[in-house]
Amino acid sequence: MGVSRHTKFMLGLVYLSYCVYGNFLALSSVVALGANIICNKIPGLAPKQRAICRGRPDAIVAIGEGAKLGHTECQFQFRNLRWNCTNVGYGGSMFGYEQLTGSREAAFMYAISSAGVTYAITQSCSLGNLTNCSCDKDKMDGKLAPEGWKWGGCSADIKYGLKLARKFMDAREIAENARSLMNLHNNRAGRKAVKDNMGTDCKCHGVSGSCTTKTCWTTLPPFRKIGDALKRRYRKSKLVVPYLGRRARTPISLILKRSKRPHRKPRRSHLVFLEKSPNYCDYDQKTGSMGTAGRSCNRTSLAPDGCDLMCCGRGYNTHQYTKTWQCNCKFHWCCYVNCNRCSERTEEYTCK
Secondary structure, X not given: OOOOHHXXXXXXXXHHHHHHHHOOOOHHHOOOOOHHHHHHHOOOOOHHHHHHHHHOHHHHHHHHHHHHHHHHHHHHHOOOOOOOOOOOOOOOOOOOOOOOOOOHHHHHHHHHHHHHHHHHHHHHHHHXXXXXXXXXXXXXXXXXXXXXXXXXXXXXXXXXXXXXHHHHHHHHOOOOOHHHHHHHHHHHHHHHHHHHOOEEEEEEEOHHHOOOEEEEEEEOOOHHHHHHHHHHHHHOOEEEEEEOOOOOOOOOEEEEOOOXXXXXXXXXXXXXXXXXXXXXXXXXXXXXXXXXXXXEEEOOOOOOOEHHHHOOOOOEEEEEEEEEEEEEEEEEOOOEEEEEEEEEEEEEEEEO
């Protein structure tokens, strides 16, 4: 199958985002590359992922957008905590986060990335940007729903998004060990968060505004809603241990470490982790901690963003500066505007 000029250009932009992330190539050397060359050079892809990239270059554009969407949401959700996703993509990869230990934060990162890819693929289907999908065909024939309304419009094809996201994101986990099982579980939890938060929009049809007939279609929620849901799951994430079974040499499943019932498995919606989180106070490449030196903090807050907690007791530096702007502007007839000059002295605090 040939690759269109538009798809090649979009692939170039996707690759450029990785190159900027990993300081590799410039735009002039990217946009002219073919799909095969680009897919071979995107850092951090597993062999199966590269095969998907070469076979579905239009899909890899959506997948790249989904990865960035998940990363951005992670930074928002953890913006006031010691770990704030700054180490994600460290080393050039935006699809693998092995530099993080098997902690709660790694669980969230895998889940939000999987959710982002699922979301972006589903959205691209609805927009007609992917060749193998469009609207959900199961909801385009005017079937009567149990609530009495009919399916219509363009329902988001969440089934296709789930399928392709699973195929791509899970392809990294080729080793049979506890960490791979953890990553697979959290990938699935991220996809499930998108599915569980799908919405329904409806439109009434009838004379003079009456609702004689109502057609509805499924819609994607704002991604912030999915991020909020996964953040709640992060707070309630479950500590798990590998279960070998009687004769198995490699883990066959993960079971809850703290449970009254033996060999109880976590729910599909749970985020799971294998190790306790480091305190993220100091830089430690082994644990994926970037430390909090230089981070902004709130001197008066008792929450995690407060200087005492954020700076881990090391103290903080105070920076004073004056902000000036035009204020109290008035329009005079005719024709000029007269403004006063206002200023405000502010302070910022950063961790030592």
